[in-house]
Amino acid sequence: QKEVEQNSGPLSVPEGAIASLNCTYSDRGSQSFFWYRQYSGKSPELIMSIYSNGDKEDGRFTAQLNKASQYVSLLIRDSQPSDSATYLCAVNYGDMRFGAGTRLTVKP
Amino acid sequence: NAGVTQTPKFQVLKTGQSMTLQCAQDMNHNSMYWYRQDPGMGLRLIYYSASEGTTDKGEVPNGYNVSRLNKREFSLRLESAAPSQTSVYFCASSFGDLLDTQYFGPGTRLTVL
Numbered sequence: 001q002k003e004v005e006q007n008s009g010p011l012s013v014p015e016g017a018i019a020s021l022n023c024t025y026s027d028r029g030s031q032s033f034f035w036y037r038q039y040s041g042k043s044p045e046l047i048m049s050i051y052s053n054g055d056k057e058d059g060r061f062t063a064q065l066n067k068a069s070q071y072v073s074l075l076i077r078d079s080q081p082s083d084s085a086t087y088l089c090a091v092n093y094g095d096m097r098f099g100a101g102t103r104l105t106v107k108p
Numbered sequence: 109n110a111g112v113t114q115t116p117k118f119q120v121l122k123t124g125q126s127m128t129l130q131c132a133q134d135m136n137h138n139s140m141y142w143y144r145q146d147p148g149m150g151l152r153l154i155y156y157s158a159s160e161g162t163t164d165k166g167e168v169p170n171g172y173n174v175s176r177l178n179k180r181e182f183s184l185r186l187e188s189a190a191p192s193q194t195s196v197y198f199c200a201s202s203f204g205d206l207l208d209t210q211y212f213g214p215g216t217r218l219t220v221l
Contacts, residue, residue, distance in 0.1 A: 008148070032207050043198055043212040044151070088150065092207050095166055096141075098151040 001026055004091050006099035014107050019076040021102050023089030026070070033065060033072045034090040038101065044088055048074070079106040110134055112213035114199050120219045121189045129184040129216050131199030139202045140182035141166075141210060142174060144195040151198065157182055158205055189220045 003026040013019045021035075032051050036044035050056045050063040050072065062075040072091075076083055086101040112133045121127055133140065142154040143166075153166030157176040171193060173185045182201075186193060197216045202208040 004150070034209070043214050045212070046209050049209060090151075095153050095156070095206055096151075096210065097153075097167070100148055100150040 002093040004099040009103040012105045021074040025091045032092040036088040114213040133201040137201035141200040143198045
């Protein structure tokens with residue numbers, strides 16, 4: 001089974017805090033992983049991709065990949081109200097499989 | 109540079125009617141995709157096209173057909189719409205294959221009564 005699991009939330013954090021979003025996947029052979037952000041009523045937009053174990057940082061966003069434990073996470077530092085959205089984890093199993101998403105709310 | 113465009117934005121059909129969703133990209137991408145997004149289920153791949161003239165089934169292809177008209181355009185056809193096909197449909201494209209970053213269009217919200 002090609003599964004991608006995310007906690008649906010909602011996850012609520014205060015402005016300025018760190019938001020931590022997690023995703024687990026079922027196939028150890030997966031090689032590429034993506035985080036997309038989707039505002040309500042809009043299309044998904046790519047935040048980050050990660051292919052190797054460890055951390056990858058881009059501005060306030062850090063993606064973390066642990067292939068042995070089959071999870072990938074996204075940390076958002078200094079969260080802003082504009083970060084309020086649904087975050088989709090995607091895993092490439094030969095075709096792209098998406099999780100159902102975690103809804104994040106950042107409260108001012 | 110419009111990116112990925114989709115028409116129409118909204119559509120209401122009656123059960124049994126047919127329609128075609130249109131998608132075009134101006135990024136010179138090789139691969140194009142059709143997804144549906146249902147509440148609580150995330151995005152699911154319907155069909156994809158790795159290059160002009162080729163199409164392949166994704167996770168949920170039943171009830172749909174596709175045409176890769178040229179490098180820019182990829183259409184999705186519902187021959188006999190069913191209420192279970194009520195969903196938001198997204199087209200996406202990528203320069204490379206399925207491993208590559210995908211860029212999404214604005215979506216089509218389809219309701220089948």
